[in-house]
Amino acid sequence: DANGLIVESHDQAFAVKIGGRLHTDYGVIKQASSSRETDARIRNARLGMQGHVHNDWQYKLEFDFAGNQTNATDLFIGYSGFDAVNITLGRHKMPSGLEALTGIGNIGLMERSLPSNLFSAGRQNGLSLTGGGQSWSWATAGWLGESRANYQDSRYGIGSRLSYAPYSRDQQHLHLGISSYYQNYRNTHSDAGRQYRDLTFSSRPEISIASADLFQSRLESVRSSQTYGLEAAYIRGPWSMQSEWFQQQINSAGQHRQQQGWTIAGNYMLTGESRGYQASTGRIGGIRPAQALNEGGYGAFELVVRYSDAHLQGQHNGIRSDNKAELWTVGLNWYATQSVRFMANYNHVDLNQTAQTKQQAKALQIRGQLVF
Amino acid sequence: DANGLIVESHDQAFAVKIGGRLHTDYGVIKQASSSRETDARIRNARLGMQGHVHNDWQYKLEFDFAGNQTNATDLFIGYSGFDAVNITLGRHKMPSGLEALTGIGNIGLMERSLPSNLFSAGRQNGLSLTGGGQSWSWATAGWLGESRANYQDSRYGIGSRLSYAPYSRDQQHLHLGISSYYQNYRNTHSDAGRQYRDLTFSSRPEISIASADLFQSRLESVRSSQTYGLEAAYIRGPWSMQSEWFQQQINSAGQHRQQQGWTIAGNYMLTGESRGYQASTGRIGGIRPAQALNEGGYGAFELVVRYSDAHLQGQHNGIRSDNKAELWTVGLNWYATQSVRFMANYNHVDLNQTAQTKQQAKALQIRGQLVF
Amino acid sequence: DANGLIVESHDQAFAVKIGGRLHTDYGVIKQASSSRETDARIRNARLGMQGHVHNDWQYKLEFDFAGNQTNATDLFIGYSGFDAVNITLGRHKMPSGLEALTGIGNIGLMERSLPSNLFSAGRQNGLSLTGGGQSWSWATAGWLGESRANYQDSRYGIGSRLSYAPYSRDQQHLHLGISSYYQNYRNTHSDAGRQYRDLTFSSRPEISIASADLFQSRLESVRSSQTYGLEAAYIRGPWSMQSEWFQQQINSAGQHRQQQGWTIAGNYMLTGESRGYQASTGRIGGIRPAQALNEGGYGAFELVVRYSDAHLQGQHNGIRSDNKAELWTVGLNWYATQSVRFMANYNHVDLNQTAQTKQQAKALQIRGQLVF
Incomplete structure (x- = not known):
C-alpha cells in the first residue's frame, strides 16, 4: 500500500501493482473440555x-495460499468509464455489512466479528453496480452460486447497501448504513439425486x-433466506466506535426461522x-502512524474492545436446536509502520449450543x- | 499483452513480464434429464x-488457480541462441493440432472444439524442437508421463507437426497443417500391483x-495410440474459417480401435x-479492435459459428460401446479493447452414448x- | 538472482523482487523389485x-506449486534495524545443519543428502534471532507446530546454530559448525480423542x-527429541568438500532411542x-561461471561425488525395527549461465529395513x- 511498487506504461493507460499480505499468528487456547494448547497458524498468505x-x-486477481490451500479472494473485472456508476464483474465482495467491506488489514482486531462472518454475504461471483456522492454511497449486486460448494450453497442472490454520513470532516465522521440481501438455495445441485x-x-x-x-449450526431443507443489516460508526479524533446488527429470516420447508446477531466495538x-x-464509498479505512518506527518515532498504539452476540437456530434430523455465542475481545495493536503491525488479542467466548453442554473458550x- | 508491464534490466539481457488472465462465466444449461439450471464458473484465473x-x-511459469485448484499450464525453459532451431524443455504445448496451439484468449468461442480437446496431445512434460521459414513451420517433440496421473496416463510419447502457408499476406492467409503423435501407455505405474x-x-x-x-468413454487395457491430425484455415479480411480432422488408432490388448472427430468454424x-x-509458426492470432472503446470507438464485434463431431469407441468390463457427439455453437463477441472481451455462446449438443439413452444439452x- | 528485476520506490525505502525457479527432472529408475521405469517430475516450480x-x-512470500500442489516455502517478516541482531518471524528455515541452509539452487547434486532431510529442523513457523561477525555466525530460534500436520507433528521446538571460519579469504575457506534443537511432540493435537x-x-x-x-520408519508414542549436528566444509580454488553428522535422541514412552546419519561430498x-x-552467516554459496554461454564461453562444468548413511530406529505395533540406508551419488553439472544449470545424477542406494528384504535402487x- 505504498507507491513505487507499481509498474506503469508511459502513458499511464496500463498499470499493474503486485502486492501481498502476510498474517502469522501464535497463541495459546483453552477451548471446551480439552487442555490448554499452543498453536501457530499462517492466517493469510496472499499474493x-x-x-x-x-x-x-x-482488474484484480488475488489468492490466499495460507494453510497450503488455494483460495481465490478477488477475481474481477471492473469498468469505471461512466460518471454515475462503477461496474464490477466476477468474484468480489457483495454490498453487505460494514466490517465485511473493511479491508482485513484495517480491522482493529485479529478476526472480524462473529455476526459479520455469519450474516454478511461476503464474496460472491456476480455483477455489482456502485456509486455515491460526497456524503453517501449506494451499491446493488446480483450473483450466481458457483459449482464448487461454499457454505451457503447459493443458487442465486441479490443484495443492496446504502450508506449516509450526516457529517464527515477532518477526523470526525458519523456513518449510518443499511443493507439487505436475498439468497435462494433451492436445488442448487442435484447431482446423484442429492438435493443440496x-x-x-x-x-x-x-x-x-x-x-x-x-461454533456450528445445521439447518435442513432451506429454500431461501432474507438478511437485513444495520450499521453505525462514529470517529472523533483518536476515538472510534462501530456497531452492526443483523437479522436473517430463513424460509425452510413449511416453516420460518429467524437468526440474529449484533456487535459493538470501541477503538482508541x-x-x-x-x-x-x-463517505463516498461508506467504508472505514486504516491508521497511518504519525511517527513511524523508520522515521525516528515509536509507531502507533491502539486499544480495542469488542462485544459480539449471535443466535443461530438449527434443525437436524428433525430436532430443533438453539445455538448461542457471546464473545468478548480486547486487543492491543502496535503499528510499527504503515505496512507492519503487531497485534495481541485476548478472547473470552461463551457458547451455549443445544446439542452440547455449555462451553467456554x-x-x-x-x-x-505485513502488507506490501 | 501490452508493453509497459515488463521489467527489464538496463542492457535488456534480463526481462520478466508478469501477467494474468481472468475468464468468468455465467449461464443457464439444460442438460440430459435434469431441469434447467443457472451456474457461474471462474473458467480461468491465471497468474x-x-x-x-x-x-x-x-522461461515461463504460469498457473491456473480457477476453482481453487492449482494447475500448472506452462513450466518451461527455452533456448533461442541457435538460428535454425528453438529448444524448449519442461511442461508446454506439444506440436499437435491447430486450435490446441492457439492461445485461449484468441479462440473465437468460449471453449475449444471437442475433437481438439479429445485428440490433441495438449501440454506434456518434455523436450521440443521448433523452427520454420517465411511460409512454413516444423516442430517435433518427445515427452515422458509425469508421476501424477493425467487422463492420458502416458508412459512416453513423440510427435511432430508441419505447417505450410501457400500464401500469407496482409489480411489474406491460407494455412495447411499436418500433425501426428504416438503415445505409449503400457504399465505406466504399477504401484500397489495396479496397472494403469x-x-x-x-x-x-x-x-x-x-x-x-x-461426455465420457472408457477403454480398457490400452497399450499405445497413434493420432493423426489435418488442419486448414483461411483468412480473408473480416472473414475466416478453420477446420480440423483427427483420427486416433488405439492398440489395446489384442485388438485395434479407431476413434475420430472433426470440426469446422467460420468467423466474421x-x-x-x-x-x-x-506463417513461421503456423499459429492463428487474435483481433486488435480498430476502434477500441477507450479510443472513442465502440470496440469490435464478431460472429462465430462452429460444428463439431466426435466418435469414441469404449470398452468397459468387456462390453463395447459407441459414444458419439454432435455439437453446434454460435457465438457473438464484443472486444471492448484489445485486453477486454465479452462473449456470448449458444450451444446445442446431441450425445449418443451406448450406455445411456440419447441426450441433449x-x-x-x-x-x-480480461488479459494483462 | 540478477539485478534489474527489482522494482524500487524512488527513495529506495520500498522494494519488491519477483522471482521464481523451475526444476524439471527426467530419469530412469530401477527400484526394489519393480522393473525399470522412466519418469518425469516437475521438482520445483516456485513463485x-x-x-x-x-x-x-x-518480507518474503514464496510458494512451490510443483505437482499441482501448493506448498509454502518462506512466509516471513524480518527486521534488520538493529546492529547486533536480525529478527525473523513466520515460516522460515530454522538454524540447523549446513546443507539445509544452503539454497536449493546452490546444492551440487539434485537432492539434499538423506541425513540432512531426515535430521534437520527445516522450515518451521516461529521466531529466530541471527547475528555474527567477520568469521563467525550465531542463530537461535523457537517455533510452534502448525495446525496442519507436517511429518514431525511438533508441539514446539527450540534450536541454535554456531559457525566459525578459522580462515576465509579469496577462494579458500574452512567452515566449522555445530547445531542442536529440541522438539516436543506430546499431545500436539487431540481432536476427536486421537493423540498425534x-x-x-x-x-x-x-x-x-x-x-x-x-525409505520409511515409524516410531510410536514419541514425547520429544533432541538432535545434534556437526558440520565442516573446506573450499580451496576449484575444490570443495563438505560433511555433516547428525545424532537424534528420541524420548518415547519409557524408552530412549538413538538415530544418526552422516554424509560427505566432494566437488571439483x-x-x-x-x-x-x-563466513558472517556460515552459509555456502553458488557458482558464477567464468565464461557463461552468453559471453562467448561454454559455461562451467562441475563434478560431484557424495556418500551418505542413515540409521533410523522404528517401533510399530510394539515391534522394533532397524532401518538403514547407504547412498552413493555422482553428478555432473553444466552451468550454462549463472541462472541456467543442467544436472545429471547417477544414484546407487542400498536399503536394509527390518520389515522388508534388502532393496537396491x-x-x-x-x-x-532456471532461476530468475
Whole structure:
C-alpha cells in the first residue's frame, strides 16, 4: 500500500501493482473440555495483481495460499468509464455489512466479528453496480452460486447497501448504513439425486487458532433466506466506535426461522492518530502512524474492545436446536509502520449450543502482519 | 499483452513480464434429464511470469488457480541462441493440432472444439524442437508421463507437426497443417500391483458450465495410440474459417480401435478487423479492435459459428460401446479493447452414448475476459 | 538472482523482487523389485515476492506449486534495524545443519543428502534471532507446530546454530559448525480423542523421481527429541568438500532411542571456478561461471561425488525395527549461465529395513534448472 511498487506504461493507460499480505499468528487456547494448547497458524498468505488496462478497465486477481490451500479472494473485472456508476464483474465482495467491506488489514482486531462472518454475504461471483456522492454511497449486486460448494450453497442472490454520513470532516465522521440481501438455495445441485438444500453455518468464534467447527449450526431443507443489516460508526479524533446488527429470516420447508446477531466495538489510538473514513464509498479505512518506527518515532498504539452476540437456530434430523455465542475481545495493536503491525488479542467466548453442554473458550494470541 | 508491464534490466539481457488472465462465466444449461439450471464458473484465473535471462534463455511459469485448484499450464525453459532451431524443455504445448496451439484468449468461442480437446496431445512434460521459414513451420517433440496421473496416463510419447502457408499476406492467409503423435501407455505405474492401462476420455462438450463427465468413454487395457491430425484455415479480411480432422488408432490388448472427430468454424468481424496469422509458426492470432472503446470507438464485434463431431469407441468390463457427439455453437463477441472481451455462446449438443439413452444439452452462456 | 528485476520506490525505502525457479527432472529408475521405469517430475516450480518496506522491514512470500500442489516455502517478516541482531518471524528455515541452509539452487547434486532431510529442523513457523561477525555466525530460534500436520507433528521446538571460519579469504575457506534443537511432540493435537504422538520418518533417498515412501520408519508414542549436528566444509580454488553428522535422541514412552546419519561430498569445478562462502552467516554459496554461454564461453562444468548413511530406529505395533540406508551419488553439472544449470545424477542406494528384504535402487536422472 505504498507507491513505487507499481509498474506503469508511459502513458499511464496500463498499470499493474503486485502486492501481498502476510498474517502469522501464535497463541495459546483453552477451548471446551480439552487442555490448554499452543498453536501457530499462517492466517493469510496472499499474493495478487491488480491494475488497469486501456485506462478505464480495472482488474484484480488475488489468492490466499495460507494453510497450503488455494483460495481465490478477488477475481474481477471492473469498468469505471461512466460518471454515475462503477461496474464490477466476477468474484468480489457483495454490498453487505460494514466490517465485511473493511479491508482485513484495517480491522482493529485479529478476526472480524462473529455476526459479520455469519450474516454478511461476503464474496460472491456476480455483477455489482456502485456509486455515491460526497456524503453517501449506494451499491446493488446480483450473483450466481458457483459449482464448487461454499457454505451457503447459493443458487442465486441479490443484495443492496446504502450508506449516509450526516457529517464527515477532518477526523470526525458519523456513518449510518443499511443493507439487505436475498439468497435462494433451492436445488442448487442435484447431482446423484442429492438435493443440496441443507446448510451448515460455521465459524471460528473470533479466534484465529480455534477449531474451525467450534461454533456450528445445521439447518435442513432451506429454500431461501432474507438478511437485513444495520450499521453505525462514529470517529472523533483518536476515538472510534462501530456497531452492526443483523437479522436473517430463513424460509425452510413449511416453516420460518429467524437468526440474529449484533456487535459493538470501541477503538482508541493511544498515540493520537485518527482512523480513516470515506463517505463516498461508506467504508472505514486504516491508521497511518504519525511517527513511524523508520522515521525516528515509536509507531502507533491502539486499544480495542469488542462485544459480539449471535443466535443461530438449527434443525437436524428433525430436532430443533438453539445455538448461542457471546464473545468478548480486547486487543492491543502496535503499528510499527504503515505496512507492519503487531497485534495481541485476548478472547473470552461463551457458547451455549443445544446439542452440547455449555462451553467456554479463552485464548491469548499475537499476530505479525505485513502488507506490501 | 501490452508493453509497459515488463521489467527489464538496463542492457535488456534480463526481462520478466508478469501477467494474468481472468475468464468468468455465467449461464443457464439444460442438460440430459435434469431441469434447467443457472451456474457461474471462474473458467480461468491465471497468474504467470515469463521472460528471459542472459539474453537467449527464456522461461515461463504460469498457473491456473480457477476453482481453487492449482494447475500448472506452462513450466518451461527455452533456448533461442541457435538460428535454425528453438529448444524448449519442461511442461508446454506439444506440436499437435491447430486450435490446441492457439492461445485461449484468441479462440473465437468460449471453449475449444471437442475433437481438439479429445485428440490433441495438449501440454506434456518434455523436450521440443521448433523452427520454420517465411511460409512454413516444423516442430517435433518427445515427452515422458509425469508421476501424477493425467487422463492420458502416458508412459512416453513423440510427435511432430508441419505447417505450410501457400500464401500469407496482409489480411489474406491460407494455412495447411499436418500433425501426428504416438503415445505409449503400457504399465505406466504399477504401484500397489495396479496397472494403469485403462483410459478415460472425458470432456465438457464445448460448454464451460456443463458437468465434467457429460461426455465420457472408457477403454480398457490400452497399450499405445497413434493420432493423426489435418488442419486448414483461411483468412480473408473480416472473414475466416478453420477446420480440423483427427483420427486416433488405439492398440489395446489384442485388438485395434479407431476413434475420430472433426470440426469446422467460420468467423466474421462485423466491424471489419482481420484475424492475425503467423506463417513461421503456423499459429492463428487474435483481433486488435480498430476502434477500441477507450479510443472513442465502440470496440469490435464478431460472429462465430462452429460444428463439431466426435466418435469414441469404449470398452468397459468387456462390453463395447459407441459414444458419439454432435455439437453446434454460435457465438457473438464484443472486444471492448484489445485486453477486454465479452462473449456470448449458444450451444446445442446431441450425445449418443451406448450406455445411456440419447441426450441433449443446450446452454446459453456469457463470459467476461480480461488479459494483462 | 540478477539485478534489474527489482522494482524500487524512488527513495529506495520500498522494494519488491519477483522471482521464481523451475526444476524439471527426467530419469530412469530401477527400484526394489519393480522393473525399470522412466519418469518425469516437475521438482520445483516456485513463485515468490520478497523485498522490504520502510527500509528496515523485510518480507518474503514464496510458494512451490510443483505437482499441482501448493506448498509454502518462506512466509516471513524480518527486521534488520538493529546492529547486533536480525529478527525473523513466520515460516522460515530454522538454524540447523549446513546443507539445509544452503539454497536449493546452490546444492551440487539434485537432492539434499538423506541425513540432512531426515535430521534437520527445516522450515518451521516461529521466531529466530541471527547475528555474527567477520568469521563467525550465531542463530537461535523457537517455533510452534502448525495446525496442519507436517511429518514431525511438533508441539514446539527450540534450536541454535554456531559457525566459525578459522580462515576465509579469496577462494579458500574452512567452515566449522555445530547445531542442536529440541522438539516436543506430546499431545500436539487431540481432536476427536486421537493423540498425534506417532511419527513417520520418510524421505525419497536422494532420488528425485523415486517413490516418496521408499525409505520409511515409524516410531510410536514419541514425547520429544533432541538432535545434534556437526558440520565442516573446506573450499580451496576449484575444490570443495563438505560433511555433516547428525545424532537424534528420541524420548518415547519409557524408552530412549538413538538415530544418526552422516554424509560427505566432494566437488571439483572442471572449469576452475570456486564456490562461494559467507563466513558472517556460515552459509555456502553458488557458482558464477567464468565464461557463461552468453559471453562467448561454454559455461562451467562441475563434478560431484557424495556418500551418505542413515540409521533410523522404528517401533510399530510394539515391534522394533532397524532401518538403514547407504547412498552413493555422482553428478555432473553444466552451468550454462549463472541462472541456467543442467544436472545429471547417477544414484546407487542400498536399503536394509527390518520389515522388508534388502532393496537396491538405481537411478539415472537429468535436470533442467532456471532461476530468475
